[in-house]
Amino acid sequence: MQARAIEAAIIPFQGGDAAPDWLAALPVAAAIICLCGNDMTIEAFNSEYASASLDRAQEWMATKGAKRPGIYADVVSFMRSDRSSQSFDLHREGWLGPQYFTCSLGRLADRADGARRFLAIHIDRTSERMTEKNLRRELVSDSLTGLPNRTGFGEDIDACLADMDRLPVSQYAVLAIDLVRFSRINESLGAVAGDELIITVARRLKSSLRQGDILARLGGNEFGIFARLNNGLSDALQIVERLNSALAAPCRLSNLQLSIEAAIGCAISNPQECGPEDVDDILRQAQVAMKLAKKSGKLEIYRPGALRKARDRFDLESKLREALASGRLRMAYHPLIDLQSGSVTGFEALARWEDPERGEISPSEFIPVAEESGLIIPLGRWAMHEALQTLAQWDSKRGKPLPVGVNVNLSPIQMARDDVPAVVEEALRYSGIAGNRLTVELTESAIIADPDKARQVLTALKTQYVSVAMDDFGTGFSNLASLHRLPIDILKIDRSFVGEMLNDQDKCAIVEAILSLARSLKLRTTAEGIESPELCAALAQFGCDQGQGFHFAQPMPPKKAYEFWLSCNN
Numbered sequence: 001m002q003a004r005a006i007e008a009a010i011i012p013f014q015g016g017d018a019a020p021d022w023l024a025a026l027p028v029a030a031a032i033i034c035l036c037g038n039d040m041t042i043e044a045f046n047s048e049y050a051s052a053s054l055d056r057a058q059e060w061m062a063t064k065g066a067k068r069p070g071i072y073a074d075v076v077s078f079m080r081s082d083r084s085s086q087s088f089d090l091h092r093e094g095w096l097g098p099q100y101f102t103c104s105l106g107r108l109a110d111r112a113d114g115a116r117r118f119l120a121i122h123i124d125r126t127s128e129r130m131t132e133k134n135l136r137r138e139l140v141s142d143s144l145t146g147l148p149n150r151t152g153f154g155e156d157i158d159a160c161l162a163d164m165d166r167l168p169v170s171q172y173a174v175l176a177i178d179l180v181r182f183s184r185i186n187e188s189l190g191a192v193a194g195d196e197l198i199i200t201v202a203r204r205l206k207s208s209l210r211q212g213d214i215l216a217r218l219g220g221n222e223f224g225i226f227a228r229l230n231n232g233l234s235d236a237l238q239i240v241e242r243l244n245s246a247l248a249a250p251c252r253l254s255n256l257q258l259s260i261e262a263a264i265g266c267a268i269s270n271p272q273e274c275g276p277e278d279v280d281d282i283l284r285q286a287q288v289a290m291k292l293a294k295k296s297g298k299l300e301i302y303r304p305g306a307l308r309k310a311r312d313r314f315d316l317e318s319k320l321r322e323a324l325a326s327g328r329l330r331m332a333y334h335p336l337i338d339l340q341s342g343s344v345t346g347f348e349a350l351a352r353w354e355d356p357e358r359g360e361i362s363p364s365e366f367i368p369v370a371e372e373s374g375l376i377i378p379l380g381r382w383a384m385h386e387a388l389q390t391l392a393q394w395d396s397k398r399g400k401p402l403p404v405g406v407n408v409n410l411s412p413i414q415m416a417r418d419d420v421p422a423v424v425e426e427a428l429r430y431s432g433i434a435g436n437r438l439t440v441e442l443t444e445s446a447i448i449a450d451p452d453k454a455r456q457v458l459t460a461l462k463t464q465y466v467s468v469a470m471d472d473f474g475t476g477f478s479n480l481a482s483l484h485r486l487p488i489d490i491l492k493i494d495r496s497f498v499g500e501m502l503n504d505q506d507k508c509a510i511v512e513a514i515l516s517l518a519r520s521l522k523l524r525t526t527a528e529g530i531e532s533p534e535l536c537a538a539l540a541q542f543g544c545d546q547g548q549g550f551h552f553a554q555p556m557p558p559k560k561a562y563e564f565w566l567s568c569n570n
Contacts, residue, residue: 020044029101029122032108035079036115043117052101052122053094078105079116090122100129142217144195145202150224153216157226157279160214171229171270173236176286177205177243178294180261182221185253193253200251201260208246213239222290224283229268233301236266240299265289267302284310317373319355320366324378329353331386332555335564336407336526339540339547344568346405346439348548349387350555351379371413380414381423388431388438390558395433397562404565405437407469412446416453421460428464435465439490443471447486455486462487469526473514484521491518493544495529502534515542 023030024046031045078086090101101122108117140152148156157174179201186194198221205223206215214226225243229235243264250257267285269278285302288310293300323329333347353361370376387406395401410420420440428435440461447454447470458468469490493514501508511527518525527539530549539547553564 023119026121029124031120033105033118033120034111034115035076035118036113040076040079049122052099052124075105079118083107098126098129100125144198145217147202147206147223148214148216150216150218153214153218153224153226154279154283156214156216157282160212160226160228161279171232171268173225173227173229173239173266173268174282174286175225175227175236175239175243176218176265176283176290177223177225178263178290179221180263180294181258185258189254189256196253197251197258197260201247201262204246205243208242209239218283222287224286233268236268236301237299240264240266263290263293263297265291265293265300265302313369313372316361316366316369317375319358320353320370320373320375320379323353323355324375324382328355329379329382330557331383331390332557333390333406333561334548334555335553335561335568336546336548337552337568339527339536339544342568344404344565345546346407347561348407348441348555349383349390349409351383352555367411371411374413374417376411376413377418380411380418381427384408384423384427385430388427388433391433391437392431393558394562394565401434401437402565403569405439405467407439407441409471410440410442410446412443415442415446415457416450420457421464424461424466425464436467439467439469441469441471441492444473451485458487472528488523490524490526492526492528495549498527498529498535498539498549499531502538511539512542515544519543 020032023032023044026046027048029046029049029052031049032043034041034043074088075086084107086105088103090103092099102125103123104121106119106121108119110116140148140155142149160172179197182194182197185197198217202215202217202223205225209215209225210227212228216224216226218224225239227236227239243262247260247262250259252258265286266289267282269282289300289302291310330352332350332352334350335344336346336348337343338345351363351367353363353366355361367376370379387408391402391404391406394404414420424435424438424440428438442454461468467489468487469492470488471492472494473491491514493511497507497510497514501511515525524545525543526546526548527535527544528548530536530539530547530551532551535549536547536551556564
């Protein structure tokens with residue numbers, strides 16, 4: 001109705017006077033508009049104005065007026081005022097698609113009959129707007145799959161949440177999906193095969209969704225799904241079941257048929273309690289659940305507090321990075337005792353960290369964070385240098401080398417990523433300590449992860465006369481073949497067997513079996529977790545070589561460790 005009213009108020013130009021020379025010379029679309037009473041007419045226009053079909057005055061006024069109510073009234077209000085100029089935007093549907101103009105009205109001298117005259121200039125912005133739209137589309141879309149990217153996903157969720165305020169939907173779910181073996185496929189078959197897999201997975205996921213659900217590629221091998229839930233968790237479980245069914249069939253890549261394994265995490269919320277600023281939090285919650293799903297191998301639903309724990313881990317990582325850079329970590333030394341003579345044969349070097357804000361932080365907290373973040377490499381290097389430097393300082397105090405060695409733990413992550421033999425060689429050279437006074441401790445998982453790499457590293461360490469101890473023996477997946485092939489010198493019996501061996505016949509039998517195995521393979525043994533004289537006596541009777549535990553001493557700083565050695569060996 002408003003558009004028709006505007007059209008009726010405008011009298012189209014039906015010929016009029018010829019365009020003045022100065023108007024014809026203008027390089028942009030321009031016209032002279034007159035207002036006489038309530039009638040608006042086009043007095044003259046140039047060729048550019050006609051080429052753009054703007055000479056139909058009812059179009060450039062009515063079309064915009066229909067999309068932006070009040071523009072006609074604004075223009076007439078300006079024409080009747082004393083202001084010298086007015087600008088506005090014009091959008092209309094042309095023959096080849098939408099057209100965009102920036103329009104300006106400037107006051108001219110009135111006509112003799114009192115009609116007000118204005119110069120209307122229209123600058124075509126269509127190409128600029130279309131370029132902006134294309135750039136915008138690229139910013140919010142994934143170029144490989146055509147799906148929304150992370151930014152576009154967030155905007156789509158915001159739009160859906162705004163619609164859900166008007167719909168009887170109580171909840172929604174955000175699912176994060178990770179392709180578990182994607183990096184291995186990408187490395188083995190190449191980037192083209194990886195892209196083909198991503199496209200295939202995107203097509204299958206999209207085919208399993210309901211109308212109104214949103215699928216996005218969040219980056220790399222990760223996808224996100226937004227879904228309305230009419231029946232709460234049961235709807236989410238049905239969606240996941242459809243997703244798993246869609247991914248169940250093998251995918252053909254480079255003449256190979258490969259199964260698709262996906263880890264799926266889910267976070268559920270409701271639009272009443274979640275504003276636009278909370279969308280990122282919901283997505284992060286789904287990703288936290290997805291990370292848990294990669295470990296558990298099944299769907300994980302986000303649990304309150306999990307995101308806070310994840311943030312705490314990032315905070316801990318940041319603080320650990322600062323502590324390493326500023327030298328705020330320290331070493332504690334746990335004595336190793338000869339169970340036959342009672343003398344101190346060495347110390348196990350253990351990293352300790354006291355944060356100014358959080359206080360003493362357990363190694364069981366910061367070591368996993370260091371391994372996950374890669375900080376375990378600088379941490380491991382620091383521990384190796386620090387332990388050997390401490391041993392060199394003890395030698396200096398004594399005036400001659402002490403008859404003790406030092407054990408340093410080696411993380412599986414450091415073993416896989418770092419040049420461990422070079423690190424050990426450098427630490428031995430800087431400290432002046434002989435290699436036969438250093439023992440490297442590694443867990444069974446470090447060997448199982450990459451047996452060939454483990455054999456290569458341990459063989460290189462043996463050329464430096466460094467001893468190798470297998471820590472926590474009996475708790476992992478070791479077998480006799482690995483013990484036979486690898487250059488291992490010491491088996492450390494895990495405290496879970498030692499601590500209960502006097503009250504549990506099965507654990508006692510396991511300890512005796514490990515000791516018998518070690519003797520057969522000519523390996524030395526160390527028992528962990530000795531906390532009573534009875535345990536110490538029993539292990540000595542069984543033929544265990546060394547022991548450590550709170551029965552002898554707790555881990556102590558370097559000065560007290562040196563004094564402890566003096567008290568036990570003099």
